[in-house]
Structures are given as C-alpha cells and as structure tokens.
Amino acid sequence: MISIKITGTIINYYIHCKRQCWLFGNRINLEDNSEDVRIGKILHEIKSQESKSSEISIDNIKIDKITGEYLVELKKSDADLNSTKWQVLLYLKKLKEKGIIRKGKIEVIEKKKQDKKIHYVELTQEYEEELDKLLLDIEKFLSSEKPPIAERSSKCKKCAYYEYCNI
C-alpha cells in the first residue's frame, strides 16, 4: 500500500522531470513568477466563488470530468503524453478502489487547432501492476535527502522552477 499521498501531479512530474518531482513532492512548490499566472489564479478564485467549479475532487486528486463511461483529462498540448497517461492511470486506480470503474480519455485541445485529439487508456492488469511499482519507486525517490541535479533541457524554459534551478 502507498503511504504518501501521491497525486497525479507528482506522478506526472516524475516522468517529466525527476527534479521537478522531488521539489514539488517535498513541497518546495515555488510561486509561479509570471503575472499572467497570478492574475489567472485570482480571476479563477473570483469566478469559482461565484459559480461552483465543475472540477471533481476525490481524496487528494482533482478530476476534470467524469462521464458514465469515461474519466476525462483535458490537456492543452500533447507534449509529454506519456506522463499524462500515468496520471490518468492513477486516477482510474483511485476510482476503482472506491468501486467506480471507468476508462480513461485524454482530450488534447491545442490552441489554434479546431479538432481535438483524443487518446484512450485503460487500467489493465499489467498497467495496474506497473503502476504499483511506479508508486513505490516514487515514494522511495521522494524520501531521498536531496533532489537530483538539474538536467537542463528545452522543457526547463516553461517550468515554474526555472529560476530556482538556474540560480
């Protein structure tokens, strides 16, 4: 059984960038620097006060949308689809533990493009076993004393840790 509450974000980061995962998992989640993000957050807060948000929250995971057959995860781009896949698998597992069986559907709504791309993923026996192993790995990884050093790459440019990693 998993003792630390590993969230979809943590699993996503673990696959995306280990350092990001360690920092986030150890709650060194620095403020995003851009004013756009801050203003966006504030506007979101104001709006969600006015109308209840459609986001569903179960335990410590936030789900975008759930239908009779699918759990739907919305993404802005299909870069790093792999990490989103594992994020969705974790949600499916959490739902299953609550007796809710669903399939996963990832909807990529890219800017400027009309059509959305859809990817499906199912929580098979194999995936479930792999996921259990992954969660154990992450748990062990997060309890290590220091984060791994930064591996600079193009993904750093948009990362909220950019300043922290480069200082």
Added chain:
Amino acid sequence: MVFVISKTKYITSMGELKRKDNSIVFRNEKGNTYIPIEGIREIVCLNEIKINTKFLDYISRFGVVLHFFNYYGQYSGTFYPKENLISGKIKVKQVQAYLDENKRLNICKSIVNGIAINIHETLYHYYKHGNKDIKDILDWLRKEVPILLEKEINIKRILFIEGLVWQRFYSIFNKILKEEFVFNKRVKRPPDNPLNALISFGNSVIYSKTITQIYGTHLDQSISYLHEPSEGRFSLSLDISEVFKPVIVFKTIFDCVNNRKIQVDKHFNKKLNYCLLNDEGRNIFITELEKRLNSVFVHKGLNRKTTYLNAIKLDGYKLIKYLVEDKKFVPFSLKEMY
C-alpha cells in the same frame, strides 16, 4: 517576456481601506479610489488608515501583504496573510543551519562580503568620474574585507566587520554628496538630519519590500542568521535586504541629492528641523526607489532579464538552495549581476 513588476500601492493620505464587492476601495474626504485586487501585491500605508477584518480577510485570500509605517517614516509592522506556501522541510533545514555553527557563519560571511562588494560597486562610479579621495576605502573594501572574513572568526567578529564596513561607507559621504546634505554620524531613531531621514526611510521601504518578496518563497521569516532571530518577527528579511541597501537605497539617495531632485529647504519639514521628509519629498523619493527596484538587467545565472525587485526573491531561492542542496550561498552582487 513577463516578469513580476512591482505591484505596490502606496497610501499617503489619511483614510479608510475597505472591501467592496471584488475590489479594494480607498476612501477619504476626496472620495473613493478603486484598487483592483489582481493588480496589487502589497499595500504600504504611510498615513493613518482605518481598516476592518473583512478587508484583511479579503486581501489575505489573495496573498496581498499590508505594511504600516509611522509618522516618522519608520516601519511599524506588517499584516502577513496566512501562508499559502508552507514547507516543513525548509523550516527544519532553516533551523538546522542556524544551529550548525559552520553553516550559519558561511551565510553571515557571504552577506557581509556581499555588502562590501555592492558598496564598492556603488562607490566605484564616483572614483571613475574623478573622485580619487575614495581610493583608500575602495581598496579596503575589495582587498581587506574578504581577507578579514576568510579567517576563522565567530559571529560577533563578523558583526563587528559589518559595522566597520557601514561606518567607513558613511564616513566618506562628505566626499561624494552635495554640501547641504553632509552628515557626521548616523543616528537611527529618530533621524536627526535630512540625510539620516532618507536613509531610515529608504531602509524601511527596502525591508518591507523584502518581506513581500520572501513571502513568495517558503522561507520562515523569523529564522535568520546575521541578525538574531529574537530581534524581530521578520529578521530574515533584515538579513536578505542588507546587500540591497547600497544597490537600491544609497544609489537612489546619491542620485536624488546630487541631481537636486531632493533639496533640504524644499522637501523636508522645517518645523521638525528638517529631520523628516515632507509629503512632496516622500513622493519623489518613493518614485525614485520604485524606478530603481523595477529597472531591468540581464541576470547572469538566469540568462534572462529580470528586475532588482525580483533579485531579492532570487536571493531567497539561493538561500533555499544552500539549505536544501548545499549550494554555496552568494547573495546578489552588483559586480557579477548574479
């Protein structure tokens, strides 16, 4: 390129701050001024302001910090929103570093060395423009101070060196400032001459700015290294703001004084023996401080443009990195632009 620009609202007249629907309103006898909440990060109250808990609750939800200054332009306190970024790990590491003599000394030495470097850079400008009188202090700052700090010394000794650095800095003011501002000694509370009034006010502003910047990190403001944690609730901001004083406060003062933007007979309160900025003087000084804080430079580490204001927060990050990852703490250097 987007970066944090200073989102500070200074309130200089008497009045009341209120929440009205989804905005902040400042009300005085002249009427209402609306301040959109998404446009601000901190509010600095420089006059008597009435507030209520509904207002405090509202700004707290958006992480807006509220600073209060007294009549003499001295910092009196901060309303600190309930923290949204809490990291037990960093807090533990902060305390550990305070208790670990070696770590604490390393941080303190870096800060004092940083002050010396930044004073040197600030003064070097005057040397370059023909002021040869200050060569001695320049050499001392550049060569001697690092040697003094390299030795195996305790915290008391480091504080002594810090005192010396500031003292020698003040001692050459008469060589670089317009005569009407020449001063003989630094008196803090209350300031006893125009120059001291500028220094006190400037230091208070940079201190409150640092509190707001550190709020954006996980650092616990009460655990500090150079200043004793017992000195005050936000003693870490005292530590972090130290190297920015030459860069922001003193550069602004030198500019305002030597370019006659601020003048003794025009911008100080005569009734109080010119020991206090008047409204106009204060507004000019704040505007100039803000301009400097928000000016942009290319940061060596980031390879990106950023502001001096953001550099304060980056120093918070550097400290976290020292605490968590053992990366040497080197505060902002005006020489390296890092």
